[in-house]
Amino acid sequence: MINGEEKPLRILLVDCYDSYTFNIHDLIQRASSKCSITTVHWDTARPDLWDSLTCFDAIFVGPGPGNPSEYASVFEKIWNSDVPTLGICLGFQSLALHYGCSVDKMPTLPWHGRISSILSTNDSIYRNLPSVKGMRYHSLYVDSIRTNALRVLAKSTEDQIVMAIEAIEKPHYGILYHPESIGSSDAVSIVRNFFNVVEKFRTDNSTSSTETGFDVLEIQPSPFIKNPKTPSMRISSQEIPWTDPLTVVEYLNNADKPICFLDSAKKPGKFSIIGFFEGPLSYFIRYKKWINTTYIVNCQNNLEETYNGDFWEIVAKFMEEHKAFPIESALPFHGGIIGAIGYECSDYSSRSIAEASSFTYDTKKNQRNYVDAELAFVDRSIVFDLEEEKAYVQTLYPSDDSLQIWWEDLLFDLQKFSKNKLKHHGHGSTIKKPTEQDYTDRVRICQQRLLNGDSYEMCLTDTTFAYTDPNFSDYDLYLSARSHNPSSFAGFLRFPHLTLLCCSPERFMKYKDSTCHFSPIKGTLKKGSQMTYEEARSKLLNSKDTAELNMIIDLIRNDLHQLAKKDSVEVPQLYQVEEHPNVYSLLSHIYGQVDESITAWDVLAKCFPPGSMTGAPKLRTVRMLEEIEPYGRGIYSGTLGYWDVTGSSEFNVIIRSAFKYNEDSLWRIGAGGAVTVLSTPLGEYEEMLLKANSILPALCLIAPDREKY
Numbered sequence: 001m002i003n004g005e006e007k008p009l010r011i012l013l014v015d016c017y018d019s020y021t022f023n024i025h026d027l028i029q030r031a032s033s034k035c036s037i038t039t040v041h042w043d044t045a046r047p048d049l050w051d052s053l054t055c056f057d058a059i060f061v062g063p064g065p066g067n068p069s070e071y072a073s074v075f076e077k078i079w080n081s082d083v084p085t086l087g088i089c090l091g092f093q094s095l096a097l098h099y100g101c102s103v104d105k106m107p108t109l110p111w112h113g114r115i116s117s118i119l120s121t122n123d124s125i126y127r128n129l130p131s132v133k134g135m136r137y138h139s140l141y142v143d144s145i146r147t148n149a150l151r152v153l154a155k156s157t158e159d160q161i162v163m164a165i166e167a168i169e170k171p172h173y174g175i176l177y178h179p180e181s182i183g184s185s186d187a188v189s190i191v192r193n194f195f196n197v198v199e200k201f202r203t204d205n206s207t208s209s210t211e212t213g214f215d216v217l218e219i220q221p222s223p224f225i226k227n228p229k230t231p232s233m234r235i236s237s238q239e240i241p242w243t244d245p246l247t248v249v250e251y252l253n254n255a256d257k258p259i260c261f262l263d264s265a266k267k268p269g270k271f272s273i274i275g276f277f278e279g280p281l282s283y284f285i286r287y288k289k290w291i292n293t294t295y296i297v298n299c300q301n302n303l304e305e306t307y308n309g310d311f312w313e314i315v316a317k318f319m320e321e322h323k324a325f326p327i328e329s330a331l332p333f334h335g336g337i338i339g340a341i342g343y344e345c346s347d348y349s350s351r352s353i354a355e356a357s358s359f360t361y362d363t364k365k366n367q368r369n370y371v372d373a374e375l376a377f378v379d380r381s382i383v384f385d386l387e388e389e390k391a392y393v394q395t396l397y398p399s400d401d402s403l404q405i406w407w408e409d410l411l412f413d414l415q416k417f418s419k420n421k422l423k424h425h426g427h428g429s430t431i432k433k434p435t436e437q438d439y440t441d442r443v444r445i446c447q448q449r450l451l452n453g454d455s456y457e458m459c460l461t462d463t464t465f466a467y468t469d470p471n472f473s474d475y476d477l478y479l480s481a482r483s484h485n486p487s488s489f490a491g492f493l494r495f496p497h498l499t500l501l502c503c504s505p506e507r508f509m510k511y512k513d514s515t516c517h518f519s520p521i522k523g524t525l526k527k528g529s530q531m532t533y534e535e536a537r538s539k540l541l542n543s544k545d546t547a548e549l550n551m552i553i554d555l556i557r558n559d560l561h562q563l564a565k566k567d568s569v570e571v572p573q574l575y576q577v578e579e580h581p582n583v584y585s586l587l588s589h590i591y592g593q594v595d596e597s598i599t600a601w602d603v604l605a606k607c608f609p610p611g612s613m614t615g616a617p618k619l620r621t622v623r624m625l626e627e628i629e630p631y632g633r634g635i636y637s638g639t640l641g642y643w644d645v646t647g648s649s650e651f652n653v654i655i656r657s658a659f660k661y662n663e664d665s666l667w668r669i670g671a672g673g674a675v676t677v678l679s680t681p682l683g684e685y686e687e688m689l690l691k692a693n694s695i696l697p698a699l700c701l702i703a704p705d706r707e708k709y
Contacts, residue, residue, distance in 0.1 A: 009035040009198060012056040014078075015219060016042050016064025016071060016090055019616040020137075020554055022561035023180035024062055024088065025220070029566050031191035040217045042074050049214055050077040058084045058198045061091030063137065063178060065454045065620040068094035068103060082205075084171035084198045086125075086191070089138055092174030096142040096165060099149045103140050105451060108159065109677045111136035112456040113547030115183045118163050120154040125173055125193040126164065133185040134163060134177030135550065139453035139677075141176065171201050181554050182571055221562055223602045224316035233281075233324040233645060235334045236395040236403050240411060243391055245272045245384045246479075247419045249492065253475040254417075259494040260338050260376050262642060265503070266581075269488035270387055273333050273642065275378030278406065281396055282380070285318070285337070286497055287311045287373040289344055289352030311345060311373065312605040319601065322377065324396060324645035331383045332512075335396040336645040339375030340493060340500055340654065343609050343633040348622040356632025369663045370634070374498045380406055396645060428468030428667075428700040438462075439688060440681035442628050449624055450677050457551045457615040458624065460684065461672030463631045464692055466658070466699045470665060474499050481658070481698035485581055489652035491640050499660050500635060503695060505580050506587070506653040508610045508639050511600035513648075516564070516592045518556045520612040521578075521653075522549035522674060523586030526690055536584035537577040544678040545586050546575065552674075553588050555611035555618065560592040562606050568593035582694055600649030604639070610653045613637035615674060635659045636670030656694045669695055 011028055015021040021039065028037055038056075040049065042064075053059065059078055068075065068090055078085055079098040087095045093103045118134045120126035134156070142162050145152055153173075154164035164175045173194060179187035249261050252274075260275035276282070282299040294314045297304045307314045319337065327334070344352050354370045379396040393407045439462055446458040468477065478492040478501040485503040493500040507519040523545030525536050553571060560569050569592040578585050594603065615621040636659065641651030658667045671692035673684050 006034070009057045009195065010055065011035050011037045012053070012059045013037055013039040014042050014059065014061045014074075015039055016062055017617060017619045018062055018064045018090075019611070019618045020178060020180060020558045021062045022220070022558045023554060024060055026561045026566070026569065027180045027187055027191060028060065031188045032195055038214055038217065039219050040214070041219055042071060045217050046214070049217065050074055052214075053078065053081045053083050055214070056083055057202055058086070058195070061085060061087040061094065063089035063091070065617050067140065067453060068097050079172060082170055084194070084201050085173070086194050087172075087174040088180070089176060089178060092165065092176045093140055093142065095167070095172055095174040096145070096150070099147050099167070101142050101145060101147065101150070103142055105453075106139060106141050110139040110451065112139075112450065112676055113137065113550040114543060116163075116177065117157040118154050118177065119157055120164065121152070124153055124166055125190050125197070126153055127193050129186050129189055132190075133183065134179065135181030135183035135554070136177045137181075137456045137551070138176055139451055171197050178554070181550070182557065182574070183550055221602075221606050223598050224313050224605070225320050225599065228597070229320055229323070231323040231325045232399055233322060233396050234399055235324050235327050235645070236397070237327060237329055237331065237334060237392050240382075240391050240393050240407060242389045243414055244419070245274060245382075247417065248274055248382065248414065249475065250419050251414060251417045253473065258376075258496065259475070259492060260378060261492045262338060262640070263482070263490040263492065264386055264488055265482050265486040265490040266488050270385065271332050272384040272386060273338070274382045275338050275376055276380040277376065277378065279379035279396070281322070281377070283377040284496060285315060285339070285375040285377065286371045287345065288354065288370075289372040290354045290368070312601065315375070316599070316601050318377070319643065319645070322645060325399075326646040331392060331394075332648060332650065333381060333383055333642050333644050334394045334646060335379050335381055337375050337377050337643040338641070339495070340373065340498065340635050340638060340640045341375075341608070342372040342635045342638040343613065345372050345638065346608050348609065348614070348619055350623060350626060351632065353632040353634040356626075369497070370661045371497045372634075373638075374493075374495045376495065428466055428472070430464055430466045430696070430700055432465040434462040434464065434688065436682075436685050439685045443675050443679060443681040443684045445628055446675040447677060447679065450675070454624060455615055455617065455621045457548060458621050458675045459613050459615045459672060460625065460675050461613075461629060461633060461637065461670050462688060463633075463636070464669040464671070464696065466667040466669065466696070467665060468667065468699055474501070477501055477658075477698050481695055484697055485656055485694045487580070487656065489640075491652075493640070497662050498635065499662060500640065500654070500657060501659065501695070501698070502640050502652070502654055502657040504640070504652045504655050504657060505578070505585060506612070506655060508641070508651045508653045509600075509604055509607060509649070511603060511647075511649040514594050514596055514598070516560060516594060516603050518560070518590040518607075519587055520549065520552045520556060520590075520610070521585045521587040522552055522612060524673075524687060524690065525584045527582055527584060531584070533577070533579060533584070536579075540577055540584060540586040541575060544676060547678065548674040548676060549575065549586055549588055551616050552611045553590060555616045556590050556607065559607040559611065560590065560603070563594050563598050563603055564592035565594060583690070600643055600647060604649065604651060609638060612653060613655075633670055634661075634668060636668065656691065658695050658699060667699055669699070
């Protein structure tokens with residue numbers, strides 16, 4: 001006893017590189033306000049941890065990919081101990097394996113992202129819970145319990161698969177489904193029943209938790225900036241006469257200037273943003289992962305500074321030096337970072353785009369110059385309120401300087417400038433594209449990995465390479481893509497090393513006032529003259545598409561739980577069907593609150609790359625996809641957006657897009673889909689074509705039928 005109060009429960013949570021571990025962390029916290037959790041990777045913790053398990057009151061063994069035999073060196077020490085333990089999915093399988101049961105592939109297709117009805121014995125950790133709902137993510141199962149050392153606690157009603165077990169002689173339990181999932185019920189009650197066992201065990205054995213010294217192994221992330229500074233910059237914002245943003249961009253295009261345009265080309269998008277590079281505090285920031293180097297270049301004098309080390313931390317420190325005092329404003333952006341971050345810019349990816357670009361049309365073979373990310377810090381900008389038809393100029397300046405007026409000359413030039421009509425060019429041509437045979441073969445490889453238990457969902461993609469006449473204006477190409485496929489999260493970048501035409505309908509993350517909002521899309525249906533919204537909704541709410549979305553919702557919840565406040569992550573509407581010019585999409589909305597010390601960049605870094613473009617579990621799935629996909633993804637399936645100097649942020653998922661590195665003349669169009677055990681290879685190929693063809697007509701003619709494509 002301490003100060004008359006019972007010591008908190010010391011909990012060890014073992015992470016097996018799954019993408020749902022921090023959902024379990026949140027579940028534990030919701031089940032008990034008096035617990036202290038240490039979360040460790042199963043293979044990186046100090047060896048003496050596994051010989052000191054009695055320091056803990058309870059252990060949770062999380063889910064993970066692969067076969068439980070892969071983890072035996074650690075798990076056997078857990079099951080040989082007397083510490084109360086609850087194993088989930090992989091942990092369940094490991095407990096069964098420990099007692100001699102056979103762990104095999106499912107006799108039918110695995111249940112990945114699908115909810116099952118569970119009947120229990122109504123006792124033990126299921127006390128007062130005769131039936132529950134359980135989200136299943138398993139490819140492996142235990143056919144039967146043929147030992148008196150284990151007792152079955154629950155089975156599924158649909159296929160009579162054992163869903164929960166307990167050891168007879170030790171306080172060890174296993175649950176095959178995922179109680180922490182958004183689709184499971186009564187999870188808090190189950191964990192509280194387990195904690196009743198833990199408390200009784202602690203009392204009966206006269207044990208109490210002690211300081212372990214293992215907190216240094218904690219894998220829960222911390223913010224990049226530990227001691228935030230006072231802002232050093234001020235914002236000036238002033239309304240100017242309304243001008244259509246496309247007119248301003250075309251003016252910049254005619255002047256052959258770098259362009260930084262975030263375009264709300266379709267509702268519900270409300271604001272568009274244009275950044276300018278003529279200011280004294282404007283910079284380009286580019287990152288090359290293959291040499292782990294970030295370059296920060298002053299746009300005025302071209303002075304370049306190089307930094308080795310973590311790209312995310314370097315950018316966070318740069319922005320810490322360029323924060324501004326907030327002003328009373330309803331605008332989303334007042335200056336700051338705008339740009340694109342490539343898919344490979346995370347530790348999940350083992351390579352850079354330079355190392356993964358095995359195909360090049362350019363014989364100079366200068367892939368090493370490809371950038372993995374390119375950003376701009378803009379100190380001058382215009383924000384357009386498209387609903388109110390109002391425009392505002394923004395200027396950043398140091399706190400001890402006076403404001404520099406810069407927009408008067410721009411407005412004068414715009415008054416004389418007349419916007420041209422969209423130019424109709426001849427078309428370019430595709431020079432390398434996915435074939436049906438190659439793509440469907442890769443789908444089958446993915447499905448075999450899913451059946452083996454290595455992943456629940458693999459977001460397979462491929463790249464089409466296209467060439468256009470270099471005399472064509474890249475901005476006109478963007479306008480053509482925009483007219484064909486207007487989107488809420490569109491944008492056009494012409495940076496020193498990268499050009500991007502983006503028509504994305506998908507938000508990745510929005511951050512404002514410590515509130516995070518994610519909107520993953522899973523499920524796409526082509527529009528047709530006979531396809532009403534209600535019919536599209538009924539078709540998209542099928543078991544395959546909802547399973548895909550369930551897995552990504554749980555993945556995003558997990559990523560957000562790494563930094564979010566307790567009890568703050570919620571999914572108010574599980575499924576929503578959204579209409580776009582050419583397709584209907586199935587999506588969801590996930591919200592969470594973080595402490596003021598957590599920045600938008602912290603959240604973005606910990607949740608990147610977008611889970612809707614990887615699958616789950618992230619780490620093993622990304623690494624397997626690298627082996628299967630023929631090319632690196634680059635900017636495709638990364639993110640485009642802004643991080644404002646006052647802290648707010650919004651980033652999309654770069655899909656329905658074309659981009660090129662300015663070192664060569666190739667446009668790259670990535671497309672793909674989430675492969676599950678319910679997928680058909682041909683269906684996945686056709687979905688990939690549907691998505692690629694949403695952007696290809698802007699660049700080149702496309703074949704009218706699948707065979708010719």
